[in-house]
Amino acid sequence: xxxxxxxxxxxxxxxxxxxxxxxxxxxxxxxxxxxxxxxxxxxxxxxxxxxxxxxxxxxxxxxxxxxxxxxxxxxxxxxxxxxxxxxxxxxxxxxxxxxxxxxxxxxxxxxxxxxxxxxxxxxxxxxxxxxxxxxxxxxxxxxxxxxxxxxxxxxxxxxxxxxxxxxxxxxxxxxxxxxxxxxxxxxxxxxxxxxxxxxxxxxxxxxxxxxxxxxxxxxxxxxxxxxxxxxxxxxxxxxxxxxxxxxxxxxxxxxxxxxxxxxxxxxxxxxxxxxxxxxxxxxxxxxxxxxxxxxxxxxxxxxxxxxxxxxxxxxxxxxxxxxxxxxxxxxxxxxxxxxxxxxxxxxxxxxxxxxxxxxxxxxxxxxxxxxxxxxxxxxxxxxxxxxxxxxxxxxxxxxxxxxxxxxxxxxxxxxxxxxxxxxxxxxxxxxxxxxxxxxxxxxxxxxxxxxxxxxxxxxxxxxxxxxxxxxxxxxxxxxxxxxxxxxxxxxxxxxxxxxxxxxxxxxxxxxxxxxxxxxxxxxxxxxxxxxxxxxxxxxxxxxxxxxxxxxxxxxxxxxxxxxxxxxxxxxxxxxxxxxxxxxxxxxxxxxxxxxxxxxxxxxxxxxxxxxxxxxxxxxxxxxxxxxxxxxxxxxxxxxxxxxxxxxxxxxxxxxxxxxxxxxxxxxxxxxxxxxxxxxxxxxxxxxxxxxxxxxxxxxxxxxxxxxxxxxxxxxxxxxxxxxxxxxxxxxxxxxxxxxxxxxxxxxxxxxxxxxxxxxxxxxxxxxxxxxxxxxxxxxxxxxxxxxxxxxxxxxxxxxxxxxxxxxxxxxxxxxxxxxx
Numbered sequence: 001x002x003x004x005x006x007x008x009x010x011x012x013x014x015x016x017x018x019x020x021x022x023x024x025x026x027x028x029x030x031x032x033x034x035x036x037x038x039x040x041x042x043x044x045x046x047x048x049x050x051x052x053x054x055x056x057x058x059x060x061x062x063x064x065x066x067x068x069x070x071x072x073x074x075x076x077x078x079x080x081x082x083x084x085x086x087x088x089x090x091x092x093x094x095x096x097x098x099x100x101x102x103x104x105x106x107x108x109x110x111x112x113x114x115x116x117x118x119x120x121x122x123x124x125x126x127x128x129x130x131x132x133x134x135x136x137x138x139x140x141x142x143x144x145x146x147x148x149x150x151x152x153x154x155x156x157x158x159x160x161x162x163x164x165x166x167x168x169x170x171x172x173x174x175x176x177x178x179x180x181x182x183x184x185x186x187x188x189x190x191x192x193x194x195x196x197x198x199x200x201x202x203x204x205x206x207x208x209x210x211x212x213x214x215x216x217x218x219x220x221x222x223x224x225x226x227x228x229x230x231x232x233x234x235x236x237x238x239x240x241x242x243x244x245x246x247x248x249x250x251x252x253x254x255x256x257x258x259x260x261x262x263x264x265x266x267x268x269x270x271x272x273x274x275x276x277x278x279x280x281x282x283x284x285x286x287x288x289x290x291x292x293x294x295x296x297x298x299x300x301x302x303x304x305x306x307x308x309x310x311x312x313x314x315x316x317x318x319x320x321x322x323x324x325x326x327x328x329x330x331x332x333x334x335x336x337x338x339x340x341x342x343x344x345x346x347x348x349x350x351x352x353x354x355x356x357x358x359x360x361x362x363x364x365x366x367x368x369x370x371x372x373x374x375x376x377x378x379x380x381x382x383x384x385x386x387x388x389x390x391x392x393x394x395x396x397x398x399x400x401x402x403x404x405x406x407x408x409x410x411x412x413x414x415x416x417x418x419x420x421x422x423x424x425x426x427x428x429x430x431x432x433x434x435x436x437x438x439x440x441x442x443x444x445x446x447x448x449x450x451x452x453x454x455x456x457x458x459x460x461x462x463x464x465x466x467x468x469x470x471x472x473x474x475x476x477x478x479x480x481x482x483x484x485x486x487x488x489x490x491x492x493x494x495x496x497x498x499x500x501x502x503x504x505x506x507x508x509x510x511x512x513x514x515x516x517x518x519x520x521x522x523x524x525x526x527x528x529x530x531x532x533x534x535x536x537x538x539x540x541x542x543x544x545x546x547x548x549x550x551x552x553x554x555x556x557x558x559x560x561x562x563x564x565x566x567x568x569x570x571x572x573x574x575x576x577x578x579x580x581x582x583x584x585x586x587x588x589x590x591x592x593x594x595x596x597x598x599x600x601x602x603x604x605x606x607x608x609x610x611x612x613x614x615x616x617x618x619x620x621x622x623x624x625x626x627x628x629x630x631x632x633x634x635x636x637x638x639x640x641x642x643x644x645x646x647x648x649x650x651x652x653x654x655x656x657x658x659x660x661x662x663x664x665x666x667x668x669x670x671x672x673x674x675x676x677x678x679x680x681x682x683x684x685x686x687x688x689x690x691x692x693x694x695x696x697x698x699x700x701x702x703x704x705x706x707x708x709x710x711x712x713x714x715x716x717x718x719x720x721x722x723x724x725x726x727x728x729x730x731x732x733x734x735x736x737x738x739x740x741x742x743x744x745x746x747x748x749x750x751x752x753x754x755x756x757x758x759x760x761x762x763x764x765x766x767x768x769x770x771x772x773x774x775x776x777x778x779x780x781x782x783x784x785x786x787x788x789x790x791x792x793x794x795x796x797x798x799x800x801x802x803x804x805x806x807x808x809x810x811x812x813x814x815x816x817x818x819x820x
Contacts, residue, residue, distance in 0.1 A: 060119075625731045738816060
């Protein structure tokens with residue numbers, strides 16, 4: 001039987017002639033940090049102080065014992081080397097590698113002695129390749145397009161430039177005889193209720209003449225097949241198979257698969273995975289609105305409620321199984337049902353996809369190409385195909401994986417960013433996205449759809465970012481336009497959009513020790529990587545609020561409110577246009593370090609107000625007030641499987657709290673549908689001193705969420721005696737920007753009990769926010785922005801607060817105030 005022994009201990013890193021302890025899996029930066037050689041690059045401006053690390057060569061060493069007798073072959077297996085390295089054993093060259101996204105296997109039968117992995121600087125490799133193939137344009141100046149390495153390690157508009165090296169995934173020794181399982185490619189389908197697992201197997205042999213058999217088990221079903229030469233196929237059928245569903249649509253049924261390679265009665269090797277039975281299609285057919293982009297799982301058409309995922313740490317080896325699960329649990333708890341693994345990062349570890357399988361999170365997987373023209377010459381072309389073949393097969397078992405995507409923004413960049421003229425006919429990646437990658441996916445994984453890029457309109461007949469065709473990235477908003485412009489179009493699928501805000505206060509205090517915080521303080525500017533990022537924050541804020549001068553805490557609060565408002569404006573509008581628009585993927589869920597960015601969860605794992613707003617925006621049921629045809633309309637979005645019936649209450653209210661006019665109507669919305677109710681003209685608010693409140697009440701009573709938030713064009717809160725029991729849904733419409741609203745001075749009472757803060761409003765209190773991290777670094781609140789009318793009450797759950805105190809709670813509460 002194949003024996004595997006990990007080689008994760010005993011490693012040393014050579015630095016300035018000294019041997020430092022090294023952790024494997026790990027990287028140079030984390031080892032140098034542990035040894036006290038470098039400062040923490042996440043704190044202050046430490047990133048700049050460690051820039052030299054990426055320009056050096058580095059060597060990892062350990063002793064490799066000669067393998068004991070008893071097996072015919074011994075292999076040294078690296079699951080991941082970052083990135084360009086030479087491997088020697090006892091002075092003998094085993095091989096040279098140049099791709100972070102691949103694994104490597106070397107025959108070390110009968111060998112032992114000093115094992116060395118010498119890493120060349122990724123900069124040196126990139127510059128050598130550039131010298132060979134010529135210049136290629138990119139969105140950034142760093143040379144990431146010339147080396148098969150995580151692009152964002154060279155920096156991005158939310159990430160630091162920390163170009164590392166190291167043995168970033170596990171390494172082991174495998175000893176085996178006769179034959180081993182070299183590759184197992186599972187095709188998982190379901191036909192008329194029968195689950196089918198077809199295992200296509202490649203074997204490596206030491207003895208050509210040995211007769212080999214395959215035995216497979218899926219659940220209680222079994223099958224057997226012979227190996228012919230170096231390959232075989234075994235098909236297992238599972239009657240009455242339970243289906244795997246995305247979260248919110250059904251259960252996540254998973255089946256254990258075990259495949260054993262036998263020589264006679266002796267088992268030689270075993271392969272174990274979990275699979276789920278489900279069908280997936282991508283409907284891009286033409287219609288009256290253009291051509292769509294709708295995911296269909298088990299025959300069910302979905303509005304995808306998505307987030308973009310970047311590597312959760314700029315040093316990916318630090319992301320543990322527990323950390324993956326925590327972050328993805330946060331996504332699921334926010335109502336997310338799709339996670340896009342963005343193309344400037346990596347193919348994530350099995351832990352990521354296992355968690356998505358269990359949580360019912362659909363995975364859209366980019367191939368790692370982003371925001372650059374990529375050369376198609378050697379040595380890159382062969383590496384691209386090799387990594388694609390390996391990772392397609394590696395990830396195939398996961399039912400959560402539903403879409404392969406060729407690249408991020410490169411087709412768009414060729415058309416719009418001046419690349420075509422600069423390239424002058426040189427290769428730039430089109431052959432990958434429209435040739436190599438669809439061929440590899442079609443050959444190896446025909447059960448899943450492939451799209452050439454994001455954004456992509458489906459062909460060169462339309463602009464790559466045409467909102468009427470395929471996927472669309474909405475970046476004119478944020479870069480140049482106000483978020484109100486989200487309402488100007490209805491894309492078929494919004495794969496990227498977002499708005500920046502700083503991280504939580506406690507995250508800033510940890511990342512910028514000793515610094516007096518200001519929007520333009522040195523540390524704040526260093527932890528803002530977007531081009532003119534602070535300028536865009538300021539201009540975006542000024543369109544809606546009176547920008548506070550010299551008051552960092554107020555600026556911090558308002559920029560976080562504005563981020564939530566912006567995202568709410570887009571998602572509410574686009575969800576109300578289902579099925580024309582079939583999905584939104586927020587940029588972005590997470591951060592890889594403490595930074596001002598578009599993330600909903602900051603670099604220390606703290607949830608911004610945007611995160612809590614997502615819980616409302618991505619709930620199965622949502623109401624939103626929209627301007628339609630010159631008047632107001634309420635759109636009721638019902639993504640649940642049950643018809644929605646209830647009562648809709650409409651109130652025209654003054655900012656002083658007086659109800660000026662009111663009406664109620666019956667609400668009936670079909671399953672997976674959107675209903676619309678016109679607002680009577682007499683209920684539309686007049687001028688800056690009035691606003692419209694819509695409350696939806698209905699059965700089942702459980703659909704009202706106890707978490708409440710509110711945004712400029714809609715929101716949810718709780719009122720009266722219903723505050724503690726769930727209540728209904730609420731949308732609020734103010735006809736003018738906040739800077740024009742004569743808010744009354746906010747008056748409210750604060751009560752504290754163990755684990756909770758209760759606020760009772762005596763006036764209109766808009767965008768109430770408890771910044772729980774100001775109560776203590778570990779404190780967390782269970783909700784974000786809340787708007788209360790006079791007499792309404794909200795209870796905010798708080799965890800991790802060691803010394804509850806009403807005065808401290810009041811000091812950590814922020815809300816809208818009269819213009820100063």
